[in-house]
Ligand SMILES: NC(=O)C1=CN([C@@H]2O[C@H](COP(=O)(O)OP(=O)(O)OC[C@H]3O[C@@H](n4cnc5c(N)ncnc54)[C@H](OP(=O)(O)O)[C@@H]3O)[C@@H](O)[C@H]2O)C=CC1
Ligand SMILES: CC(=O)C(=O)O
């Protein structure tokens with residue numbers, strides 16, 4: 001067993017199995033405490049909530065609680081390994097919600113028979129939470145699941161692999177293109193993968209200025225083009241009227257490669273086909289489409305990012321989901337809309353252009369970080385992300401009319 005594998009397994013197993021626990025927030029020591037916490041005191045907030053359901057936000061933890069819900073059908077890039085195997089990832093997301101945004105979070109792994117079964121299960125428990133983060137649910141089912149749950153739930157429902165990934169990819173790509181001297185409206189983009197992350201990333205990049213006709217999307221069968229008859233309706237939106245068929249055909253002269261597919265899907269030699277100063281985001285987890293050392297060995301003019309913590313430029317939805325939920329829950333937004341997503345893109349990308357605090361350098365274990373090819377996007381442990389991204393998102397929720405309470409005071413003062 002490798003040292004790293006052993007360390008990862010020990011981290012999860014010892015001293016207590018798993019990565020999250022529950023803490024109580026009120027005294028519960030004396031008879032008086034218990035009389036308030038439970039019977040008879042608990043009856044008072046029950047009556048208040050029965051009278052006005054919004055009181056649930058006043059008397060319970062609902063407003064600060066996010067459920068991370070999955071069916072385990074697309075666990076990272078590891079595939080459909082079932083709900084139980086997904087639990088470490090879902091506990092990991094809950095850990096990140098707490099660590100980065102002080103949101104309480106609980107993982108829920110659903111055993112389901114049909115998409116309808118899954119939707120009903122989530123819809124029936126949704127009111128317990130302030131928000132729902134859907135995670136690692138494979139496409140195309142994830143699109144219908146999210147759409148239906150947004151319709152049926154009274155709280156924000158957000159499929160992180162779609163929109164969290166898209167927001168961080170857009171923030172990183174806009175910065176990388178700026179450094180490479182390229183204009184998003186003119187670049188050719190090759191997107192490897194045509195699932196949850198891929199479709200959402202490309203749709204958001206189009207909202208940020210990319211041209212649909214300059215995007216070549218690939219699935220396991222090659223380039224998605226108009227003569228293919230095996231496409232679902234989501235892939236069809238990216239069917240290109242082109243003679244290109246292979247990854248190499250698509251990469252010829254391309255400016256950008258976005259990988260949200262699987263491990264080692266990009267052969268290093270193929271990088272030579274790309275235009276000068278390309279941008280390569282190999283975001284598959286845990287193993288990227290190409291290892292950075294192989295990419296850098298192939299050419300020196302590229303900007304490289306992965307989804308991992310152990311290389312420069314981590315393009316990973318951890319830079320988004322804690323903060324977008326913080327902002328959304330703080331103004332009790334009914335949904336997370338495009339305005340809030342775009343606000344998050346710009347708030348994240350702006351931070352990378354500013355001087356980096358010493359505590360971030362220390363946590364990243366580097367002497368220097370400066371906006372450039374090796375630093376296109378902030379580090380997840382950057383303390384500026386929470387106030388800045390959450391505020392931008394909350395502002396956008398208020399401005400777009402989906403906030404149900406006014407901006408909290410602490411945002412107004414910052
Ligand atoms: N860095 C980040 O923040 C994130 C990274 N990801 C990564 O993106 C990947 C996909 O996740 P997600 O979209 O949720 O999963 P989905 O199951 O929804 O989609 C996977 C897609 O990848 C395609 N694919 C898989 N292997 C290959 C290959 N070798 N060549 C071309 N296409 C391939 C599939 O093709 P087909 O349709 O033919 O089956 C499918 O379209 C995972 O590796 C995941 O770790 C996801 C979210 C966030
Ligand atoms: C990061 C993430 O959500 C994924 O790889 O699925």
Ligand SMILES: [Mg+2]
Pocket residue numbers: 076135136160161
């Ligand atoms: Mg995921």
